[in-house]
Amino acid sequence: MLTGKNYIGFDLSAEGDTTYRTFNPLLNVENPTIFSEASEEEVDMTVTLAAKAFDAYRAISGVQKADFINAIADEIMALDDELVNMYCAETGLPEGRAKGERGRTVGQLRSFADLVRDGSWVEATIDTGIPDRTPLPKPDLRKILVPLGPVVVFGASNFPLAFSTAGGDTAAALAAGCPVIVKSHPMHAGTGELVASAIIKAAKKTGMPNGVFSNLNSSGIEVGVQLVKHPKVKAVGFTGSIGGGRALFDLAAQREEPIPVFAEMGSVNPVIALPSALSEKGNEWAKNYAGSITLAAGQFCTNPGLIFGLRSAFLDGFIKSLGEEIERLDPNCMLHPNIHDKYERGKSELSSQAGVTIAASVESGVAPNYATQRILTVDGDEFLKNPTLHKEVFGPFSVVVRCKDEMELTTIISNLEGQLTGTILGSSEEIYKYSGVVEALHGRVGRLIFNGVPTGVEVCPAMQHGGPYPASTDSRFTAVGVHSIKRWVRPLSYQNWPDIALPDELKNNNPLKISRLVDNKFTQDAW
The missing domain is CATH 3.40.309.10 (Aldehyde Dehydrogenase; Chain A, domain 2)
Known part of the structure; x- marks a missing residue:
């Protein structure tokens, strides 16, 4: 049952004065549920909670994250007809499209679960030291990908499931170890709330920290602007118009600490x-x-x-x-x-x-x-x-x-x-x-x-969904497939670090049995 409220972590909240409804374009009438737009105080509470959750969530194992992400997929499927009916009522799209997009969304989630369960995606790289090298010793250097921090995801108007609340941006960020705050799209806030409830259920069932996921309602631009400008937000994902994506990009660049905005924007696909x-x-x-x-x-x-x-x-x-x-x-x-x-x-x-x-x-x-x-x-x-x-x-x-x-x-x-x-x-x-x-x-x-048509985007590792500006703000990355996880991480090197204090991915005995690049050779061996 819809509440019209915001999810601030595990808690529902509706302290704002602005309300709105979604619209059924097929029937040309408003839908009945009244949604409460997040207030400034609620936005700040949400980001503060996400930052606190990051301290715990980034240390959670790949296996635990995989269980969480798979549980999200299970809970989305458990919504069954309630989700499909809401999707159709807010988009005018047919039931077949709703079920197809739900399948794509669940498939994306499970692919990221498989990725983090395996663990090799962190690109562990080890160059062993040579202390007696002349004229200068070579230090022991080890590098790994680590999560950026709380990520804000803007829901897309045209894909209420696959590019929104639990869509590709959210799945990739959670897999990377980043808490996610979704700025729900006002055109499908009901669909967004149902999916958010599934994510919260999954988080509770798998013991994730409160604040690992939040969902905020907004009928205008104010909530999104406040989120992007918040100093504890570390990255942004967006799918939409050139004007909207560029505005967010400029806001993020003007911060005292600029942050990346990965926006997929306009394209005429020649x-x-x-x-x-x-x-x-x-x-x-x-x-x-x-x-x-x-x-x-x-x-x-x-x-x-x-x-x-x-x-x-x-x-x-x-x-x-x-x-x-x-x-x-x-x-x-x-x-x-x-x-x-x-x-x-x-x-x-x-x-x-x-x-x-x-x-x-x-x-x-x-x-x-x-x-x-x-x-x-x-x-x-x-x-x-x-x-x-x-x-x-x-x-x-x-x-x-x-x-x-x-x-x-x-x-x-x-x-x-x-x-x-x-x-x-x-x-x-x-x-x-x-x-x-x-x-x-x-x-x-x-x-x-x-010899094909551009419509239809296969979700697989070889898919590149992004391109030179204004197709996207950074053509080096994709918004589709497991490689999209690379948007939400940064490389971190450890120099001459004690083995006992290294992340498991970089320890000598390779306890996770992942594939690593050791002295320029890929191996799963310990030494």
Whole structure:
């Protein structure tokens, strides 16, 4: 049963004066539960409690953390239909999407549990000393990854489970040994509270310190600003808009002690359709991309917002087929009226730019909060001189750019902002023929896709979900997969430290039996 209150560690609290409700976009009505926004005092209490919990939690073994994270997964599944129904009521998304995202969330948690149970992720590195080396002795040096401290995670609007309360950021931070404070997204505060209750139950069952996890409600920006500025917060995770992510990044940089903000932000995910793709499979790719553009009303960070091709009759045919496929599909409900309104404004802004033509558009009357899809076309020279056409429009929308030749295409790709993904459609031979285009794309994205669609992010160690700015604030890291744990840790070296006082991961006899780099050789052996 929902309370509408904040979780400050294990305790529920509602001392703030500001209240709000979530919204059911499918029914176009407010949901009944009243949520209480955290007060300044509650925010400070939460961070102070998390900092105290860090002293205990960072010393907890990998096996204990694995038990905790697995227990979170178990408790989320135990919520069963209550969670699924709340998810649907706050998003307008269907039951199948809710269950699929729940499965992804639980899978992420279990993968991090496996990672910390094994323990080798800490990258234990040992360079043994040579005290009689001349002209100077070599010290004994041992390095390990250690947690940063309390982490603030901002829930994402478009993934209430997989990128929110117990999503990838939270799972990775808890696995690293960092307490987590979630700033719940106001559009799905009920879903967030249910998941938070599961995390708290798991923490209590597995003996975790009070304050290892908290969940704070907020309808505006004040709670988030206070959290980022709090001196005891040591890192921030965010998934959302460029404006929101950049604002947090700037706030964190202006602190007396600057902290990292790992923000996954805007991306239009360019697709380059090379000649063979359009001449041999133009209609097939048109159908595939119509589905990708409109999937879940286009509310994915990997939505293909830009498609590039060289001027030809085949490109014209592709545009015609794409338009026909787009107009054949039924519009879908968006997550919230605010998101729908922003989509309509963005769609209108780009449609009104010089040189732009509407190739396809669904104009029939639809229910409130439903997004009508649109495809625009523009010539490469107009695209090059108009940065507005580079902007992400969050919804079922894409722009096809007609390039006059390979040089113009390469120039355009080289001048794009950083992206999460870039896709090449064509033959393997064309990768070499158009190597300049491919290399330009290589420098602008975090994931290169061949003959596929960018929507769909596999959760596995080889996945890179991040890219050059503004796709993310630090392209060296991923927000998906177990390697995302590296955002929440820092390296620490011990020099000439007594073996008995070293962490188990660095002791001579390797009591945890983990893989370590010892004198430049990987081994699980003791010595």
